[in-house]
Amino acid sequence: MLRFALKRLVSLAAALVAASLVVFVAIEVIPGDPASYMLGINAQPETVAALRAQLGLDAGPVERYFTWVSGLLQGDLGTSYTYRTPVANIVADRLWVSLPLAIYALTLSTLIAFPVGIIAAARRGGTADLGIMGATQLGIAIPNFWFAMILVTVFAINLRWFSSGGFPGWDQGFLSGMKALTLPAISLALPQASILSRVMRSALIDMLDQDFMRTARAKGLTRGQALRRHALRNALIPVLTILGLQFSFLLAGAIIIENVFYLPGLGRLIFQAIAQRDLIVVESVVMILVFAVIFVTFLVDLAYAAVDPRLRAS
Numbered sequence: 001m002l003r004f005a006l007k008r009l010v011s012l013a014a015a016l017v018a019a020s021l022v023v024f025v026a027i028e029v030i031p032g033d034p035a036s037y038m039l040g041i042n043a044q045p046e047t048v049a050a051l052r053a054q055l056g057l058d059a060g061p062v063e064r065y066f067t068w069v070s071g072l073l074q075g076d077l078g079t080s081y082t083y084r085t086p087v088a089n090i091v092a093d094r095l096w097v098s099l100p101l102a103i104y105a106l107t108l109s110t111l112i113a114f115p116v117g118i119i120a121a122a123r124r125g126g127t128a129d130l131g132i133m134g135a136t137q138l139g140i141a142i143p144n145f146w147f148a149m150i151l152v153t154v155f156a157i158n159l160r161w162f163s164s165g166g167f168p169g170w171d172q173g174f175l176s177g178m179k180a181l182t183l184p185a186i187s188l189a190l191p192q193a194s195i196l197s198r199v200m201r202s203a204l205i206d207m208l209d210q211d212f213m214r215t216a217r218a219k220g221l222t223r224g225q226a227l228r229r230h231a232l233r234n235a236l237i238p239v240l241t242i243l244g245l246q247f248s249f250l251l252a253g254a255i256i257i258e259n260v261f262y263l264p265g266l267g268r269l270i271f272q273a274i275a276q277r278d279l280i281v282v283e284s285v286v287m288i289l290v291f292a293v294i295f296v297t298f299l300v301d302l303a304y305a306a307v308d309p310r311l312r313a314s
Contacts, residue, residue, distance in 0.1 A: 001305060008301050012294045019290045020072075024065050027283050033057075034081050037277040055081060068283065077284040082276045087284045090269065097167055098258070098265035101181050101188070102250040108189035109196055109246060116193070117200025118232070122224035124205055132197070139194030148187035148260045155183060165262040184261045188254060192246045196239065203238045207231035237304055244300035248293040 035051040036043065052058045056067070071078055077087035120132040156164035162183050170177045204227050207213055216226040255267035262268075266285055273281035 004305055005302060008298055012298055015294055016291065019294075020069055020287060021065075023283055023286050023290070024061075024068065027279050028061060030279070032277045034277040034279055038081060068280075072284070072287060077288075078280040080273075080278055080281050082273070082278045082281075087281050090281065091266070091285060091288060094264060094266045094269045096170060097181075097263055098251060098254065098267065100177070101184055101254060101258075101263070101265060102247060104178070104181055104185040105188035105192065105250050106243070106247050108185055109192040110243065112189065112193035113196035113200055117197040118204065118224070118227060120197065120201040121204035121208075122222075122227055124201075124208075129201075132201075136194035136198050139190050140198075142191070144187050144191050145256045145260055147190060148183065148257055151183045151187060152260075165260070167263050181263075184254070184257050184263060187257050187260075188250055192250070196242050196246065199242050200235065200239055203235035204231050207234055210234075240300050240303050244296050247296050248289075251289065251292055 033048070033052075035048045035055060035057060039048055039051060049058070056064065059067070068078070075088065077091065079085065080087050080090060083090060116132055116136075120129045123129045152164045155161045163180060167180050168176050207227070208223070208231070210231075212230060213226055216230050217223070221229065251266070254265065255271055257263075258265045258267040259271060266289070270282060270285050273279075273285070
């Protein structure tokens with residue numbers, strides 16, 4: 001298991017290096033000069049040049065890339081052009097919103113998808129299965145921002161159970177913070193739960209045709225009992241794949257939902273940084289998200305190996 005983990009770490013480190021190059025080059029080709037944007041259109045060229053030198057933008061691309069990567073390796077994400085504060089401090093503040101939101105949404109998605117997928121597989125072809133398939137298709141088709149607006153209209157404006165947006169901060173209490181994240185988490189979780197439940201159903205149905213399932217049924221187990229006791233573990237590999245991808249999406253892809261609910265998270269930070277040409281923030285936040293995705297992928301690979309020992313041998 002240790003050898004398997006070390007091999008995966010080496011390949012993931014190579015992926016991080018490749019990702020840093022792609023991110024840096026992608027940011028380089030974005031039109032617009034941060035110094036000119038900060039000083040305005042009437043700024044003198046000498047003033048713009050002085051600010052570029054102050055920000056380190058007058059160095060060559062290769063020098064700036066290695067300076068940036070060297071800082072990342074030492075935990076220095078640079079200084080924001082706009083806020084003039086360390087990027088690490090800004091990211092840390094925003095991460096306390098985005099990370100709990102992603103975990104909250106992923107937990108809701110899993111709690112909904114697992115029982116729904118098992119019920120659909122156990123009742124394959126029945127009314128419950130058809131109803132679940134129709135509901136999950138609807139959940140996938142509806143954009144989550146539109147669903148978020150419905151939730152705000154019903155639960156924030158009409159019933160007044162939740163606030164329509166904003167985040168009070170964790171210093172106002174854990175329950176207050178979780179209450180503010182509930183509607184955004186539901187908006188993110190339902191489409192993901194729809195996808196995950198369909199994957200769970202398909203994986204379990206594939207298990208029904210296996211010999212060990214026929215043996216279990218021959219011993220007197222019902223289809224549902226056989227699925228829960230014998231098929232669920234074998235169906236976890238595709239489900240773990242989707243869970244890993246969903247966490248990455250929820251952490252990095254909640255830009256629209258964070259803007260709908262005015263949440264000060266990483267997604268909203270990236271949106272603001274791009275609009276303000278704060279490229280060092282964009283670069284650093286994107287690399288942190290890439291690292292999060294790769295780290296989750298590593299954990300999923302370890303989970304694969306734990307579920308199926310044949311993967312360790314291969």
